[in-house]
Amino acid sequence: MISSSAKIDLHTHSLRSDGRGSPSQVMKEAAAAGLDIVALTDHDTISGWAEAAHAALEVGLGFVPGIEVTTRALVKDPDGREHKFSVHMLAYLPDPNNAALAQVLAESVDSRKVRLQGITDLLAQDYDITWDHVEAELESGKTAGRPAIADAMILRGIIADRSEFFDFVFPGSKYYVPNRGVPETYEAISLIRRAGGVPVIAHPMARGTGPRPGEPMPVRHFETMIEAGLAGFEAYHRDVPAHVAQWLEMMAFKHSLVLTGSSDYHGTGKPNRLGENRTAAEMLQRILDQATGATATLVD
Numbered sequence: 001m002i003s004s005s006a007k008i009d010l011h012t013h014s015l016r017s018d019g020r021g022s023p024s025q026v027m028k029e030a031a032a033a034g035l036d037i038v039a040l041t042d043h044d045t046i047s048g049w050a051e052a053a054h055a056a057l058e059v060g061l062g063f064v065p066g067i068e069v070t071t072r073a074l075v076k077d078p079d080g081r082e083h084k085f086s087v088h089m090l091a092y093l094p095d096p097n098n099a100a101l102a103q104v105l106a107e108s109v110d111s112r113k114v115r116l117q118g119i120t121d122l123l124a125q126d127y128d129i130t131w132d133h134v135e136a137e138l139e140s141g142k143t144a145g146r147p148a149i150a151d152a153m154i155l156r157g158i159i160a161d162r163s164e165f166f167d168f169v170f171p172g173s174k175y176y177v178p179n180r181g182v183p184e185t186y187e188a189i190s191l192i193r194r195a196g197g198v199p200v201i202a203h204p205m206a207r208g209t210g211p212r213p214g215e216p217m218p219v220r221h222f223e224t225m226i227e228a229g230l231a232g233f234e235a236y237h238r239d240v241p242a243h244v245a246q247w248l249e250m251m252a253f254k255h256s257l258v259l260t261g262s263s264d265y266h267g268t269g270k271p272n273r274l275g276e277n278r279t280a281a282e283m284l285q286r287i288l289d290q291a292t293g294a295t296a297t298l299v300d
């Protein structure tokens with residue numbers, strides 16, 4: 001049993017993707033921040049798990065291995081119009097040796113790199129930045145993401161921080177290229193389940209991507225995700241608006257799903273602070289009870 005007063009943060013990034021600290025640094029910082037249990041959820045990779053698990057044990061922190069899986073949703077409106085958008089799916093405790101999952105992640109990592117080259121080429125038309133500069137930001141085995149381009153531009157004095165970059169490279173902007181080589185959202189959910197993992201949608205309808213207060217919610221899309229095996233929602237995240245969190249609470253109650261809260265810590269790469277949002281012990285217990293892949297290391 002997890003102590004009901006445990007401080008739990010289930011979404012953090014290290015430099016195995018686009019966080020700024022090593023997996024051990026993230027664990028040490030988490031212990032220093034007074035947390036009891038932390039998940040490392042780098043984008044599309046498990047490469048930080050071993051180091052993080054080891055460091056967590058050393059500092060007396062509970063550790064939950066996870067992945068933030070990049071997926072792409074293709075949703076049809078009742079009027080037949082198609083919408084494509086990116087959905088981040090947290091996968092807790094999947095089997096690291098599951099071949100199907102490993103292959104999908106490897107494809108995503110490859111296609112992320114191709115996509116980053118595409119974005120860099122577009123930026124190169126207007127800014128003094130080349131693929132060589134961006135590639136220098138990508139240490140071997142690290143998952144490529146837009147923050148790597150941002151960091152290359154910061155190093156070259158073009159912008160001051162990552163936030164500035166995301167003001168002009170976002171879906172719909174002239175420099176944006178979508179990630180096409182990633183799994184479809186509903187397929188990713190069942191893939192994670194088949195690997196023994198527990199899929200929880202990360203920051204659902206974050207800032208500006210969902211309906212405004214009073215507008216209809218995408219009920220059908222969420223019901224389809226639930227039918228595919230979705231376990232819960234990360235309702236408590238700084239980018240999830242209050243009216244969305246309220247709707248998610250209602251949906252979670254109706255479908256007996258889990259609600260989580262997390263920081264989405266990226267070290268100095270983002271203002272998000274460790275433990276700024278947290279997950280209730282009972283909710284983590286429900287995630288652990290559903291997982292049949294990897295094991296969490298919880299300390300007393």
Ligand code: AMP
Pocket residue numbers: 018043144145146147162163164166266269270
């Ligand atoms: P990508 O993986 O290429 O789609 O890039 C998205 C990543 O950039 C996500 O992991 C976000 O955490 C990060 N990100 C998004 N917006 C910002 C921002 N304003 N400042 C810093 N990082 C951001």
Ligand code: ZN
Pocket residue numbers: 013017018019043145266
């Ligand atoms: Zn990230």
Ligand code: FE
Pocket residue numbers: 068088202203
């Ligand atoms: Fe995300």
Ligand code: FE
Pocket residue numbers: 011013068202264
């Ligand atoms: Fe994240």
